[in-house]
Amino acid sequence: MSASFASALGAAREAAAAQHYPQGALYVVATPIGNLADITLRALHVLQLADAIACEDTRHTQALLRSYGLERPGSQLLAVHQHNEQEAAQTVVQRLQAGQRIAYVSDAGTPGVSDPGARLVAAVRAAGLRALPLPGASSVTTALSVAGVVAQGVEASGFVFAGFLPAKPGERAQAVATLAQEPRCVVLLEAPHRIAELAQSLATLGARPVTLGRELTKQFEEVVTQPASELPAWLAGAPQRTRGEFVVLLHPAATAGDAGEGLRVLRLLLQELPVKTAVRLAAEITGEPRNALYAAALALKHEDSE
Template identity: 45%
Template structure:
């Protein structure tokens, strides 16, 4: 594929990380860039306006979110082509990390524009740095699907993953997600949950998945806010040859009840029997 030369006379898009809670975490460089750019592309103009007011800045803003991002690519390209410098920010943290921006940055790179990162806060790295779990290897899974079935489908292939697993979760689903993780990984899998990072009520919960679920259930206030869920990798992953588990389920369910089919696959793979039973029910159309 032919590479595109950088448009040296055009404006630059700065991808700027902003605080995830504590405004004092905004870097000096980020303040300088936000002060000097001509236009700020932001996930929510109302949210970014509060940050700009805190900095004493007035800027032209352009909303760029999940629902309009692709439609904005030509408009932002025109700004850059005209020599205007722009900043891309999300509501909090580093843009593109479970936030809008990937289609835009990808398209601008292909078109030859300069895209420059201005690093700073990220809930992912902030949580890992203080979690007390291995960080030499980690797998970021972002937000799980809204529906329980979809979350089970995402968690199931991760059972034998040896790297630390990292997820984002909301207050509406945190307890249910922990329950599904216990089904998939077992009650005793070590974990850490971080809540409201860098904010007044920042909290870290350590222990097994079961321990943490109990801690959160005992105090309703502890299920409020934004969460980063970190689960230790499997120290003894199964060595079974990979195969199409759903296909095997369908074959077994012709002759066996769901509970027995789940037990057979659990013996083969070492995966959690309870989670496999739920999957058998879903495949059979009973869940």
């Protein structure tokens, strides 16, 4: 255990032990997305208290627990990941029905948010058992808090979480074209080996601001906002810029035009005109970025050809 966490377990007991922690319940525990100090006192207490810990990767979780001085035998770690979640959930349900307290953690952040956990919670609730949240770190809210996202009106308030876009280029381009019509902020996640391809797809959105959050809460954390068209060049500017996990925020479109209206106009024009002419006129009529409309036009043509 790191000496810096030596007093944390005692503090966790002092701060959280007075609360009631019912037996036969699943405790969904958020864990740090990078910086180990971002664990909550209540999370530390429940990880000590639980009869077993279900986790996305037992080796990763064992290392995390040891960082805080929480040694667990292998028999108390249950693998529940995307490949076995539905089946493993039944094992967890049986343990809960026997009166055990089970904590569930994903590899990082809040379970069930582009991580395993949703099917497990659904199975637990379907069995008439309790699932209790222990909130904490989340890459989504972490990135949003420092992106400076400003809504362009009532319709653009809030955000949409889209997670990972499709890996295939055609499907990804179509997804970007659809998201271009979304007036609210869109939150995406991406892995380092695919961030360059995602940036190329987003570049079709022209001047629309995009915030990249890389290695959030870690030593080499980086948060930068660029016009979408400049993302590929920025990523190529230094080798380290494509390393680490990414949160990508597509800001609300800075335009007076209505995104839904732009798509409606584009559809009508495409019925009578070539793509380039339809896009040019739609941009002039609605004030929307020509690149975004062009990407939408290609996606619409693709739909019609299927």
